[in-house]
Amino acid sequence: MMNALSILQKVIVSHFYKVNTGFFLFVFFVLFGIPQNIAQFHLSLIDGMLKNPSFLVLVMAAWLLYNFKCMDYVIKQLKQPQQLFLYCLYNLSYIRCYAYFLFVQLLVYMPVFIYTMFVTAIAFKTNHIVAGTGIILFNTAVIGTTPLLYLRVLQKRPLLQNASLLRALPRLPKPLFSLPLFYLWRQRKQMLFISKTLSLLLLYIFIKLYQPDHYDIRPTLLCIMLAAATNSAIVFEMKIFDDFFLQMQRNFPLYMAYRFFTALLSFTVLLLPELLFVWKGYPDYFTPTDYLQIASLGVGLLSLLYSLLFTGDMTMDGYIRIVFAILATLFFILLYNPGFLLEVFMLSLSFGLYASYYYAFEKKYD
Amino acid sequence: MLLFENVQKQYGAYTALNIDRFTIDDGIVWLQGENGSGKTTLLKIIAGLLPFKGDIIINSTYSIKKRRQQFVRLVNYAETEPMYPDFLTAAELVKLYCHAKKGSIQDTEYLLQQLHVYDAYKKPVATYSSGMVKKLSIALAFIGNPAWILLDEPLVTADVAAVQTICALIQNRHKQGTNFLITSHQAFYAGQLLFTSSLMASGQTIASIQI
Numbered sequence: 001m002m003n004a005l006s007i008l009q010k011v012i013v014s015h016f017y018k019v020n021t022g023f024f025l026f027v028f029f030v031l032f033g034i035p036q037n038i039a040q041f042h043l044s045l046i047d048g049m050l051k052n053p054s055f056l057v058l059v060m061a062a063w064l065l066y067n068f069k070c071m072d073y074v075i076k077q078l079k080q081p082q083q084l085f086l087y088c089l090y091n092l093s094y095i096r097c098y099a100y101f102l103f104v105q106l107l108v109y110m111p112v113f114i115y116t117m118f119v120t121a122i123a124f125k126t127n128h129i130v131a132g133t134g135i136i137l138f139n140t141a142v143i144g145t146t147p148l149l150y151l152r153v154l155q156k157r158p159l160l161q162n163a164s165l166l167r168a169l170p171r172l173p174k175p176l177f178s179l180p181l182f183y184l185w186r187q188r189k190q191m192l193f194i195s196k197t198l199s200l201l202l203l204y205i206f207i208k209l210y211q212p213d214h215y216d217i218r219p220t221l222l223c224i225m226l227a228a229a230t231n232s233a234i235v236f237e238m239k240i241f242d243d244f245f246l247q248m249q250r251n252f253p254l255y256m257a258y259r260f261f262t263a264l265l266s267f268t269v270l271l272l273p274e275l276l277f278v279w280k281g282y283p284d285y286f287t288p289t290d291y292l293q294i295a296s297l298g299v300g301l302l303s304l305l306y307s308l309l310f311t312g313d314m315t316m317d318g319y320i321r322i323v324f325a326i327l328a329t330l331f332f333i334l335l336y337n338p339g340f341l342l343e344v345f346m347l348s349l350s351f352g353l354y355a356s357y358y359y360a361f362e363k364k365y366d
Numbered sequence: 367m368l369l370f371e372n373v374q375k376q377y378g379a380y381t382a383l384n385i386d387r388f389t390i391d392d393g394i395v396w397l398q399g400e401n402g403s404g405k406t407t408l409l410k411i412i413a414g415l416l417p418f419k420g421d422i423i424i425n426s427t428y429s430i431k432k433r434r435q436q437f438v439r440l441v442n443y444a445e446t447e448p449m450y451p452d453f454l455t456a457a458e459l460v461k462l463y464c465h466a467k468k469g470s471i472q473d474t475e476y477l478l479q480q481l482h483v484y485d486a487y488k489k490p491v492a493t494y495s496s497g498m499v500k501k502l503s504i505a506l507a508f509i510g511n512p513a514w515i516l517l518d519e520p521l522v523t524a525d526v527a528a529v530q531t532i533c534a535l536i537q538n539r540h541k542q543g544t545n546f547l548i549t550s551h552q553a554f555y556a557g558q559l560l561f562t563s564s565l566m567a568s569g570q571t572i573a574s575i576q577i
Binding site for chain 1: 378413414415416417434435436438439441442443449450451453454455458462466467
């Protein structure tokens, strides 16, 4: 038994922490590096969770997102050809297999689990029994049910009971612009879900908390810029899809303007949830004319990021640095509110880069 | 006719191709060469999939550098190991290619019937065997009215019956005026495919050889 646990820890758990080192360092820095009085900061945070049920639900949603990240990783690992040998575990009893994957789940979920233990202890100490019990139930559900999904993968069974029903639905037409979106929907659900949750949460908090005393489009533009930027990793993923699966479209006799228009259409559909959600702020936050500026800023930013990916064979790290540099620049430009000039400039620059580098780009394979 | 002018292709510091000036005449052309001799690279640059230095001119009219749309309309390509988004069905790919290459869906469906992949026409490519994906890629390369069809190892993974069908399809299409540039490590039986000329890729360039 120890041998199997040790193998699972090596091939799944250790690798999980290795590939996510940057993520954990970032979260650790935000939660424990930035606050001057760490203990006071966390006690206030926990106090807020225990006294405000809405805040607790929001925090639980964040924990759940982390669990989705863990799930996505473990499931992908189990599907890797080099992990095929793990299927031999299924020869063991169901209970034992479950116990093994419960161990995996506990280890990958550990950072959240330890934090929730502190929160629960404080909850019971300060007589917030309902909140404390809620957290225990939440953890039990998350830790207890997730290994069942891993076992389904091990059994090569579909994760959704209604997957066959979904397949039976009529297939939607798939024009060129929709292919990266279908790919994201099918292969990068977790990334899509996290990005959309973050961007919509950002818009929701902005509309809820910011009450303008006079009309000013700039805060809304800044917020939509950040909401669009949460889709940066998705744009990177769309480029990878292009490089691997849509290479054949270079052999299609399509004009550059048509290709660029196709990409713009993809980004518009990708940003549709944000562009629809922002109407919650109408008419206090923007006028119909300014809405065009809002929409074109979002689409313009994504198209600029996409076009920049053609200028060189970038890694995700390098790309994220560029994203931050662009956001910082845009932040200062938006403070001066150059109106449509900015969007026109961004779209023109995107097209210029795209047209110049599209055929010159070549993916380098190591 | 394909005219190569100062074609150079480099992967980092490594020069894969260096062709000063060379012409490939119309016909069914067999491009031979060892592994790594630049055959696939050559096909990919003609198909417009890879950037390179120099120029290629088709039928003395269209340059790939100056009139790319017109050029690639006349060149179709099937890869050695084709990769398609696995959620797409053959029907969706055929529709996409026919839209881009101005081809006939019915003709392609008939081709797929001949290649015995039509039964899986409406199933996602993810469910296909490598041989079926290969046959699909060949059918897609026949879409439209290309002057040249580039086939990279078309017989790899093909079963015995499919080899005969593919050779017959190539021969028939050539009679209608389409030229073929084919790489293949497999030897052809006498009469199976009537090559009009043969090329050898080696030493970063290509040269004509006796069939």
